[in-house]
Amino acid sequence: MSDEKKPPDPADLNPPRRPETVGKAPAGDDGEHRARDAVPRYLKENDTPFALAWRVITSRYRAMRDKASRDFMRRTLRIGISARIFHPEPGSTGLRSKNLQYLEESIAQWVMSRDVLVFMIPTVNTGGLLHPSNITLRHYARHLDGLVLQGGADVSPQTYSETATRPEWSGDRARDLYELELLHEFVDAGKPVLGICRGCQLINVGFGGTLYQDIASDVEGASSHVNDLYDRHRHTIVFPKGSSLAGLFPKTGEALVNSIHHQSVKDLGRDITIEAVSQGDNIVEAIRYQRARFVMGLQWHPEFHSAGGVELLDCTPILDNFLRAARETRF
Numbered sequence: 001m002s003d004e005k006k007p008p009d010p011a012d013l014n015p016p017r018r019p020e021t022v023g024k025a026p027a028g029d030d031g032e033h034r035a036r037d038a039v040p041r042y043l044k045e046n047d048t049p050f051a052l053a054w055r056v057i058t059s060r061y062r063a064m065r066d067k068a069s070r071d072f073m074r075r076t077l078r079i080g081i082s083a084r085i086f087h088p089e090p091g092s093t094g095l096r097s098k099n100l101q102y103l104e105e106s107i108a109q110w111v112m113s114r115d116v117l118v119f120m121i122p123t124v125n126t127g128g129l130l131h132p133s134n135i136t137l138r139h140y141a142r143h144l145d146g147l148v149l150q151g152g153a154d155v156s157p158q159t160y161s162e163t164a165t166r167p168e169w170s171g172d173r174a175r176d177l178y179e180l181e182l183l184h185e186f187v188d189a190g191k192p193v194l195g196i197c198r199g200c201q202l203i204n205v206g207f208g209g210t211l212y213q214d215i216a217s218d219v220e221g222a223s224s225h226v227n228d229l230y231d232r233h234r235h236t237i238v239f240p241k242g243s244s245l246a247g248l249f250p251k252t253g254e255a256l257v258n259s260i261h262h263q264s265v266k267d268l269g270r271d272i273t274i275e276a277v278s279q280g281d282n283i284v285e286a287i288r289y290q291r292a293r294f295v296m297g298l299q300w301h302p303e304f305h306s307a308g309g310v311e312l313l314d315c316t317p318i319l320d321n322f323l324r325a326a327r328e329t330r331f
Contacts, residue, residue: 004157004251007150007260019116019186019318020040021322024089028072033303038083040054042226044303047122049246052066054162054215061180066253070203072164073206073247073326074099075077076115076116076117076310077117077142077145077146077323077327078116078117078119078143079111079116079117079118079119079144079145079146079147079148079323079326080118080119080120080140080144080146080147080148080182080186081108081111081118081119081120081121081147081148081150082102082103082120082147082148082150082178082179082182082199083101083102083120083121083122083123083151084104084150084152084153084175085100085101085123085152085153085172085174085175085178085180086099086100086101086102086157086309087099087172087174100118101122101123102120103120103150104150104151104303105309106122106180106301106303106304107148107150107151107303108221109156109300110306110319111148111319113139113319114316114319114320114323115119116213116323118193119144120142120201121137121140121147121182123178124136124137126322129287129310133272136153137181137182137185138180138185138189140182140185141182141185141186141189141191142189144186144191144194145191145327145329145330146191146192146194146323146325146326147182147183147186147191147192147193147194148193148194148196148199148201149183149193149194149195149196149198149202149203150196150197150198150199150280151180151196151197151198151199151296151301152172152175152197152198152199153171153172153175153198154169154170154171154172154197154213154263155172155176155201155202155205155211155263156170156171156173156178157169157170157171157211157213158170158171158173158235159171159173159180159205159211160205160211161210162213164213165213165214165217166214166238166310169213169263172210176202176205179199179202180202180205180206183203183206186210187292187295189291190283190292190293190324190325190329191294191326191329192292192293192294192295192325193292193293193294193295194296194297194298194318194319194322195296195297196297196298196301196302196303197261197298197299197300197301198261198300199297200265200286200298201263201265201297201299202297203269203272203289203296203297204265204268204269204272204287204289204297205269206269207269207270207272207289208270209265209266209267209268209269209272210266210267211263211266212263212264212265212266213263214262214263215262215263215283216262218266219281219283221281221285222281223278223280223281223283224234224259225259225260225261225262225264226259226260226261226262230260231260231301231304231308232308233258233259233260234256234257234259234312235256235257235259235278235279235280236254236255236256236257236276236278236279236280237254237255237256237257237277237278237285237286237300238253238254238276238278238279239252239253239254239255239276240275240276240277240294242273243273243274243275243276244275244288244296245276245286245318246276248317248318248321249313249317253257254279255287255312255313256299256311256312256313257300257302257305257312258301258304258305258308258312258314259278259297259299259300260300260301264283264284264299265284265287265299268284268287269289271289271290271291272287272289272290273287273288274286274289274290275287275288276299279315282314283299284299285298285299285300286299293325293328293329294321294325296318296322296323298315298318302315302318302319312330
């Protein structure tokens with residue numbers, strides 16, 4: 001018997017490796033958890049290809065709809081401003097012989113200061129002989145987001161069933177009819193309206209109210225509400241408790257505003273409430289129509305306040321409320 005050892009078999013030095021199961025998690029609870037974690041979250045138990053495809057489609061649709069809604073709400077607001085009207089003077093020539101419609105610069109710039117687009121709304125001519133059109137004021141109410149009634153000539157006493165007590169107070173009946181139609185079209189369309197000076201008076205008349213034709217003549221003991229200082233003439237107003245303006249300016253029960261009007265609200269129209277009065281003589285300085293989201297009239301001119309000094313009421317919160325209502329009534 002030989003003592004010589006046999007060399008080791010190569011198979012013994014390199015034993016065959018056990019095959020691994022591809023994709024199979026190790027046994028035990030930890031392996032099961034890892035297997036579940038590896039499944040995509042969008043997959044559900046017993047999911048089918050059709051169900052998965054449907055969820056993907058509906059999810060993308062909702063994302064597109066939400067984006068469209070956000071883009072729409074971010075769309076720049078379009079605010080219409082009623083036109084001042086210049087009527088031809090008898091015997092005049094050139095430009096003064098024409099009907100002119102225009103904006104006072106400050107009112108347009110005040111509204112645009114909140115980064116919105118402003119459009120002057122002209123009178124319409126559906127039955128005209130020269131340039132007839134099928135466009136009506138209702139079309140403007142549908143396509144614009146809100147209306148500002150700017151100041152200007154007196155409201156005609158005829159419009160509230162009275163006779164002018166003096167010829168110079170006869171007002172502008174043609175403009176009254178145009179702006180009253182505008183007012184009601186925007187209210188019917190659910191769009192906000194902000195009236196300035198004459199616009200405030202027109203809102204009251206539009207809902208059945210009346211006006212003092214001349215404060216100095218009709219209201220005994222009244223303060224001066226207009227003089228040669230024009231927009232530099234000013235007085236204090238008071239916000240009644242419970243009014244929306246009192247809530248908008250909670251830190252002050254009164255404010256300083258300009259005063260450029262010789263007429264004012266007398267009898268309130270239906271569903272009209274008082275938002276501000278002048279201190280001392282209680283002349284109505286602001287009103288609100290209760291049956292609409294936002295229809296407000298200011299007797300003063302907020303567009304002149306920035307140039308008038310910091311002591312005058314900052315009316316930006318009123319403008320912002322008006323524009324907020326315009327955004328909310330888009331749908």
